Amino acid sequence: MNKNFVLYAAILIFGLAAPFLFPAFKVQLSILCVLIVLATTWNIQGGEMGYNSFGNILFYGLGMYLCASVQVGMFFPLAEWTESGGEKTFVHTPTQFFQGMAVGLVVAAVVPTIVAGLIGYSILGLRGHYFAICTLGLGVAAGEISGGIEIIGAGQGFTTPPFPNVGSLEARGEFFYFLSFFTLVLTFIAVRSIYSTRFKLILNAIRDNEDKAEAMGIETMKYKIIGWMISAFFCGLAGGIMGGLVGYIDSTDVAFDGREMGVFMVLMAILGGKGTLWGPIIGATIFHIFKEGFWTFFLGWQYVALGVLIVVIVIYFPEGIMGWLREKYPERFGEVVDEKDRKAQVELK
């Protein structure tokens, strides 16, 4: 407990000081925070519940569009904004911008949660690969359909309100960094407290054997839906922040980007280790560093590298970093290992 407290305090202080220590990397650090949020919340139903979803991108994209639409729609006509590239004709004052952002983020978090609750009963009745393919279809369908809706910019995209002039050039980066870092801390606290309750054990029971869990008297459907709603809440929030950070929303390339972000969140969780608290965080950090390296040094070849990376990770590290550490040092994870067992293990290998 004491050791953990020191660790958390150190990370918190580092996180708060980071934008001043590395002022050039503020945007990258904000994206890293969003990625960690996505990976951690994917892990709730992907790792703990065993429902591997490609469709969390749906909530992410929904949150992105909702946050920006609310932020614009509260003060200006939305249709005119998207039609004329509104950022030139309409200008948010700082108060309007922050008010809009606050309301927008609330909407961006709440509506996807409700959507997850509504579609959860139908979708979560599917299992295994049917669930995976169904959610993949859901994410792509959302992208294709939102690309045909005129009021949110259709195929040409939607420019989110530019950051107002508040006097300092650094303000935009700092605002979005602290916003995403705050979301990250919120997510971590929420997920950590969830993982120490009975709820997590129920999710694990569903993962290990759903029929048996049902036979033991657990209302599995209820808990599955709640688990998915928690994921959706944080995915929507992350999407709303990312929309403001990127400044431009396109239906298939930014918001419902199943080919990039939708796979990234799965990959990050698997790389770090599914079903652990720290796995997705470590995975997201390593993945982001790798990705930026690729994007910078192999410009143009990044998707080739990404494809190879997915195949290699999935085939050779399906347990992830945490899984590998757990196998190597079981004592660190609170498992008691008999000396005889270990010798037998070594001999077997």
Place this chain on the structure above:
Amino acid sequence: MDFLVFQYPMITLQACLDGILLGVLFALIAYGMALQWGVMNIINIAQGDLVILGGYIAYFMYLYGIHPAWGVIVAPVIMYFVGIAIYKLVINKVVDRDLFISILATFGISILFMQLMNFAFGADVVLANSGYGTTMLFDNNVVLPNSKIFSAFISIVFAVCLVIYMKKSKLGRAIRATAQNARAAKILGVDTEKVYAATFGINAALCGVAGALISITFTIHPYMGLPYTIRSFMIVIVAGLGNLPGVAMSGMGLGVFEEFADYILGTEFRIGSVFLLLVLILVYRRFKLSRKREYLK
């Protein structure tokens, strides 16, 4: 929303015929998917990208002055070896693992292929012009390009040949035995590793044929692969594994659905409606099965 399509019988007929000719192609791709799903128990997300790669082979023959219809012969031969290579490098490591692992691994292959094709062939929408002309029916009210009729005919020929091959040949019997029970087949002397490789190769070859035909009749683009994967997945889950007439029928049904969706909702919602249909079919089956306290397996 535009329901004009139902008010003029000729337009309805046109949409139906277009849909059926298109659906035959989908059924051919879905047949390959059903084959590998049944035999190896993997779902190949890269299926659509293999189709597009086959299409580019025919397109390149067209660019170098050879008639693209010869692509129907050349593409499957090349694609067979591409399929074997993919099997040896990736698929054989995920065959007996969790299905989600195979989905993710083939997703990686899909991204890889998409981008490599983008580099090699450019991001333009292309088609190979076969110069076949059109057929007019019913006082010139229904227009059918001959290339579509040609492609449907060739797909049926290939499908029939493959069915006969699977029934009669030694390899076909080995594949069917492995699909029924891989372990028993192994005990009885079937080299399952070879059977798996051949199955994946045949699947890739089928994709190659379908791709060559698509490049003649429609257009191809490096990023257009995923819809073909989803279509074939949908056809297989509607028809069930190993139900060939079902695959053919639901393929044509999907083709007709798409043509009508195109007329009614507009072309920009065409792909979206396909993906939405997949979700609706899965949800429908889930509710139907949950009355019997079962789930899709």
